[in-house]
Amino acid sequence: MTDDTHQHEPQKRLTRSSDDKVIAGVCGGLGRYFGLDPVFFRIGAVALAFVGGAGLLLYLAALLLIPSDAPGAGAAPATQGRSRGLVIAGVVVLLLLAWPFLLGGGFLLAGIGIPLALLVGAGVLVWWLVSGEGPSGDPADIARRAALGVGVLVLCGIIGFGGAFAAAAGPDWIVPALVVAAGLAIVAGAFLRPVRWLVPPALTLALAAGVVAAAGIDLDGGMGKREYRPATVADLEDRYQLGVGELVVDLRGSDLPSGDVPLELDLGIGGARLIVPDDVCVATSADVGVGNVSVFGRDNGGIHVDFEDAPDAAPDATRLVLDAEVGVGEVRVHGNEGELRFRDHDSGHFHDDDPGLNGGGNSACEGTGERASG
Amino acid sequence: MRAARPDIPALVAGLGVLALGGLLLLDALDAIALTFGLFAPVACAVTGAILLASGLSRRE
Numbered sequence: 001m002t003d004d005t006h007q008h009e010p011q012k013r014l015t016r017s018s019d020d021k022v023i024a025g026v027c028g029g030l031g032r033y034f035g036l037d038p039v040f041f042r043i044g045a046v047a048l049a050f051v052g053g054a055g056l057l058l059y060l061a062a063l064l065l066i067p068s069d070a071p072g073a074g075a076a077p078a079t080q081g082r083s084r085g086l087v088i089a090g091v092v093v094l095l096l097l098a099w100p101f102l103l104g105g106g107f108l109l110a111g112i113g114i115p116l117a118l119l120v121g122a123g124v125l126v127w128w129l130v131s132g133e134g135p136s137g138d139p140a141d142i143a144r145r146a147a148l149g150v151g152v153l154v155l156c157g158i159i160g161f162g163g164a165f166a167a168a169a170g171p172d173w174i175v176p177a178l179v180v181a182a183g184l185a186i187v188a189g190a191f192l193r194p195v196r197w198l199v200p201p202a203l204t205l206a207l208a209a210g211v212v213a214a215a216g217i218d219l220d221g222g223m224g225k226r227e228y229r230p231a232t233v234a235d236l237e238d239r240y241q242l243g244v245g246e247l248v249v250d251l252r253g254s255d256l257p258s259g260d261v262p263l264e265l266d267l268g269i270g271g272a273r274l275i276v277p278d279d280v281c282v283a284t285s286a287d288v289g290v291g292n293v294s295v296f297g298r299d300n301g302g303i304h305v306d307f308e309d310a311p312d313a314a315p316d317a318t319r320l321v322l323d324a325e326v327g328v329g330e331v332r333v334h335g336n337e338g339e340l341r342f343r344d345h346d347s348g349h350f351h352d353d354d355p356g357l358n359g360g361g362n363s364a365c366e367g368t369g370e371r372a373s374g
Numbered sequence: 375m376r377a378a379r380p381d382i383p384a385l386v387a388g389l390g391v392l393a394l395g396g397l398l399l400l401d402a403l404d405a406i407a408l409t410f411g412l413f414a415p416v417a418c419a420v421t422g423a424i425l426l427a428s429g430l431s432r433r434e
Contacts, residue, residue, distance in 0.1 A: 172402035179395030186388030194381040199391070199424065206394035207417055213401050214413045303410050
């Protein structure tokens with residue numbers, strides 16, 4: 001009798017659950033196999049993911065190794081031949097990456113293992129969103145989808161950087177026109193033949209161009225370091241422009257007339273520095289997309305920083321009226337002492353709490369009209 | 375004869391991308407001044423709408 005009962009018991013088999021799943025049914029399958037609530041396995045996986053990232057790697061290994069219980073998944077045949085070899089190799093690599101985490105020495109590999117696991121996971125997720133094909137089926141199919149998803153991610157990265165560069169360096173209307181054209185193609189495709197693959201690149205292009213436009217990044221003016229030291233007001237240009245790099249305008253040797261002297265600094269990405277003689281008052285209007293404005297030691301940083309300071313100059317004194325625009329980076333205005341301290345800072349002798357860094361303030365001015373937001 | 379039903383996720387995504395492109399074009403033409411305060415919520419709303427439409431269509 002007992003033997004008969006055993007003969008008729010179905011063989012217990014570990015499979016991924018197709019009906020109790022959050023990502024790919026690994027924890028649901030483990031819960032069913034061990035007769036426990038899958039929540040325990042999910043909590044364990046999440047906890048391990050935060051302790052060195054082993055949970056992510058083990059989950060991916062299980063995803064490749066454990067077949068799905070979905071009808072037609074073809075788990076057993078798919079793990080034959082080349083697919084089987086591929087799966088075993090993948091699992092070995094993942095476990096080799098995972099075991100140091102479990103032994104507590106994984107921080108050395110964290111720089112490689114976690115990004116790798118996140119990349120593969122992101123690949124599966126991206127392909128899922130793009131194509132609607134979830135992480136089900138045989139392991140080779142999952143690996144294919146992960147690879148295609150990573151390919152889409154890489155493509156989006158290239159498009160993002162290329163689009164951002166084109167938006168910052170080229171004519172203003174080109175990238176927006178491309179985004180509109182892509183949107184029209186996707187809408188038309190929705191009625192004729194869906195082109196879902198176009199959605200991630202189009203969205204990436206739009207987001208990259210949007211960040212460039214919102215930050216006000218303009219790469220006109222070239223790249224590198226530009227230093228200007230005009231000797232007289234005749235040498236002083238109304239506007240200094242640079243695309244990417246460091247823009248320095250040093251007026252300490254300039255013979256500036258009394259009254260208002262306008263000056264415009266326009267920088268895409270980098271640092272713009274204005275160094276003034278101690279007897280010159282500076283009225284500042286600075287707009288920084290992302291970064292920091294530092295005027296005689298008063299710092300304002302963040303996103304879309306709008307700094308206004310319009311003090312009056314002493315009678316017969318020079319007032320420099322600065323209009324600075326920087327996309328991403330910093331605008332710094334300081335005096336002679338500040339420059340000495342700045343150079344000292346570059347050589348490694350600067351202390352953040354040093355009150356003299358910026359030359360002790362805009363001492364040539366009378367009163368202040370400071371306003372900052374950001 | 376009834377027209378074929380449009381692919382809703384693609385339609386939502388297309389309209390969202392069009393909206394972003396329209397904002398960028400308006401900024402390029404100096405009709406508006408695009409800031410993070412305006413762009414970030416629109417970008418999040420568009421991305422969310424695409425994910426929502428995609429997820430809901432998968433459930434059907």
